[in-house]
Amino acid sequence: MAMPEDSCELDEKLEEKQRRKKLQGYIFSACIVLVFYFLLKNTRSVSMAIDHVVTVIQPILMGFVMAFLMNPIMGFFEKRLRKLFENVCKNKNMAAKVNRTVCSIIALVILAGVIIFIFATVIPNLVSTVMYLADHIEEQIAAVLDWCNVVTKGNYEDALMKAKDNNIGDLLEQGLKLVQKYINYDEQDLMSTITTSVLTVGKIIVNIVVGMFVSVYVLMSKETFKGQAKKLACGIFRPSYANIILEISRRSGDIFYGFIIGKIIDSIIIGIICYIGCWFMSMPYPVLVSVIVGVTNIVPVFGPYIGAVPTVAIIFLTEPRKGIYFLIFILILQQIDGNLIGPKILGDSTGISSFWVVFAVVVGAGFFGVWGMIIAVPIVAIIYYIVGQSARYMVGKRSLPLDTSEYITMDHIDIIENKLIPFSENHEEEKKARRRGIKHTK
Incomplete structure (x- = not known):
C-alpha cells in the first residue's frame, strides 16, 4: 500500500527538481542579458577599465606570450638534453629542474635573438630606404614617368612630360605644407612630446625585461599551473561538467597552439622563399622586402596584401619594371602559400570555413587592431567548436542525427x-x- 505514495513523492521530487532547473536557467539567461546590456550601455567606461587593467598587467601578458612562443623551443632542447642532466645529477627530480631551467633560458635567448635580428635588419634598412626616397623622390617619380612614356610608346608624352615638369614639385610642396600644418609644435610642446616618448619607451623596455623573467617562471611551473587549474575545475563543477570544461580547454589549447605556431613557421618559410626569389631576380632591398612580406604574412587572409603594398611601392619607385615583376612574383607566392604550404603546415588546426576566417579577421581588426587580426581566428574557432558540441549534445538528447549533412x-x-x-x-x-x-x- 506504501508503494503508490512513494512513487507519487518521487514524481513530485522530480518535478520540483525540473522546475528548479528551469528557474535556474531563466535566472542565468536573465543575468547574461543584464550583463550584456550593461556592457553596451557603458561601453566607454568598460573599455577604459579594460585598458587600465591591460596596462597594469602588461608585463605578465608579455611573459605569457613569450612563454607561449618559447614552449616548442624549450621542448625541443629538453628532450635532447634530458639524458645529459640525468647523468650529471644523480637525483632525477633535480636533473629535471635543472634541465627545464637551462632549456627555458636557451629558448629565451633564441627568441630574443630572432626578435633582435628582425628589428636590426628591418629598422636600419627601412630608415635608409625612407631617407633615400625622401631625398630623391622627385627624381624617382620623374624616372617612373619616363618609364611610363617608354612603355606607352610616347602616346601620352605631352601629359606625362607636363606632369613631370610642373606637378611633381607642386605636389611635394603641398605635401610638406600639409605636414607642417598638422605638426606645428612650439619648443615647449616638442620637449613635452620627447619626454613622454622617452618615458613610454623606457616603460616598454622595463615591461619586456620583467616579461622575460615571467616567461621563464611560467615555463618552469607550467605543469603545476595546469594541475591547479584542473583541481579548481573539479572542485567547483560536477564531474560531468568538469570533464566538458577539461575537454574544451584541451581543444582550445590545440587550436591556439596549432594555429599561432603553424602560422609563424609558415611566415618564416614564405620570408625565406621571398628572399631567395628577390636575390635570384636581383631585386633592390631583398632583406627588407622579405622581412616585411614574412611578418605581414602572419595576419590571415589580408596579411599578404598588406605586405605587398609597401614592398611593391618601394621596388616600383626604384625600378618600375622590377616592381611589376615583383608584384607578379608575390601573387604567385601567395597562391602557393594559400593552396600548398599553408594547408600542409596548419592542416585543419582551426576547423572553420573561409567565411568564418574572414569574419574573424574583420571583427578582430575592428576591436583590437593588428593583434586582433592575428588571435581572432583561433578564438572564433574555439567558439565555433563549443557551439558545435553544444548543438550535437542538444540534438542527441532528442534522439536526432548528429551529422550536419543530414540537416x-x-x-x-x-x-x-x-x-x-x-x-x-x-x-x-x-x-x-x-x-x-x-x-x-x-
Whole structure:
C-alpha cells in the first residue's frame, strides 16, 4: 500500500527538481542579458577599465606570450638534453629542474635573438630606404614617368612630360605644407612630446625585461599551473561538467597552439622563399622586402596584401619594371602559400570555413587592431567548436542525427516518428496535405 505514495513523492521530487532547473536557467539567461546590456550601455567606461587593467598587467601578458612562443623551443632542447642532466645529477627530480631551467633560458635567448635580428635588419634598412626616397623622390617619380612614356610608346608624352615638369614639385610642396600644418609644435610642446616618448619607451623596455623573467617562471611551473587549474575545475563543477570544461580547454589549447605556431613557421618559410626569389631576380632591398612580406604574412587572409603594398611601392619607385615583376612574383607566392604550404603546415588546426576566417579577421581588426587580426581566428574557432558540441549534445538528447549533412536537405521533423523528413519534388502538395490534416484534427 506504501508503494503508490512513494512513487507519487518521487514524481513530485522530480518535478520540483525540473522546475528548479528551469528557474535556474531563466535566472542565468536573465543575468547574461543584464550583463550584456550593461556592457553596451557603458561601453566607454568598460573599455577604459579594460585598458587600465591591460596596462597594469602588461608585463605578465608579455611573459605569457613569450612563454607561449618559447614552449616548442624549450621542448625541443629538453628532450635532447634530458639524458645529459640525468647523468650529471644523480637525483632525477633535480636533473629535471635543472634541465627545464637551462632549456627555458636557451629558448629565451633564441627568441630574443630572432626578435633582435628582425628589428636590426628591418629598422636600419627601412630608415635608409625612407631617407633615400625622401631625398630623391622627385627624381624617382620623374624616372617612373619616363618609364611610363617608354612603355606607352610616347602616346601620352605631352601629359606625362607636363606632369613631370610642373606637378611633381607642386605636389611635394603641398605635401610638406600639409605636414607642417598638422605638426606645428612650439619648443615647449616638442620637449613635452620627447619626454613622454622617452618615458613610454623606457616603460616598454622595463615591461619586456620583467616579461622575460615571467616567461621563464611560467615555463618552469607550467605543469603545476595546469594541475591547479584542473583541481579548481573539479572542485567547483560536477564531474560531468568538469570533464566538458577539461575537454574544451584541451581543444582550445590545440587550436591556439596549432594555429599561432603553424602560422609563424609558415611566415618564416614564405620570408625565406621571398628572399631567395628577390636575390635570384636581383631585386633592390631583398632583406627588407622579405622581412616585411614574412611578418605581414602572419595576419590571415589580408596579411599578404598588406605586405605587398609597401614592398611593391618601394621596388616600383626604384625600378618600375622590377616592381611589376615583383608584384607578379608575390601573387604567385601567395597562391602557393594559400593552396600548398599553408594547408600542409596548419592542416585543419582551426576547423572553420573561409567565411568564418574572414569574419574573424574583420571583427578582430575592428576591436583590437593588428593583434586582433592575428588571435581572432583561433578564438572564433574555439567558439565555433563549443557551439558545435553544444548543438550535437542538444540534438542527441532528442534522439536526432548528429551529422550536419543530414540537416542540409531537411524539410521538417516527423513528430510521431521523431526523424528528419527531407525535401521532395511534391513538397508543396505535402505541405497542403499536412495543413488539411491539422485542420481536420482540429
